[in-house]
Amino acid sequence: MTEDLIEPLQPQVRSSIPEYLTKKEIKALMGVVDKEIGMHYIRNKALVHLILYTGMRLKEIINLNWDDICFEKNIIWVISKKTGTKRAVPVNEDLKKVLLAHRADSLPGKNEAVFSGIHSQRLGVPSINRIIRDYAEKAGIKRSINFSVLRRTAIVLMVYSGMQFLNVCKVLGYRYNGPLKTF
Secondary structure (H helix, E strand, C coil), X not given: CHHHCCCCCCCCCCCCCCCCCCHHHHHHHHHHHHHCCCCCHHHHHHHHHHHHHHCCCHHHHHCCXXXXXXXXXXXXXXXXXCCCCEEXXXXXXXXXXXXXXXXXXXXXXXXXXXCECCCCCECCHHHHHHHHHHHHHHCCCCCCCCHHHHHHHHHHHHHHCCCCHHHHHHHHCCCCCHHHCCC
């Protein structure tokens, strides 16, 4: 009779700490990004800076338009596709300079998307991850790096810079702090 009993499910416990870049890896990555030359280097530099300085979600970056960025107020307005609500993501001076250089280089009158490719189509997930992997490889980072690792790095940087935990949640678009408990 006891063989017929079903064992209760055990709650899943995360066994590992989320992956993010070390200070040394950030320095190496940004060294490569900031010294890069060639086709799309200004766009790619703006992309990596945006991820590390804001922690925006991948789809938010893909869908970002030039008119979502208010350079006068140093804010990026992120509009939720689900709810239509807006949230303000702060832009620091370093990021602002990089974005302004990218805007001047990308001729925004041609394309409303901040990050687009050769045929004026928005960059997709594979392209963004390839850009990140290529930079990580050039920086000598041996492990696999993708968008998620950079976003988690941005979160860690926000927390360690002294930003209030609830403000980190707001900037990232979390309505509650559950996703950040591992940090």
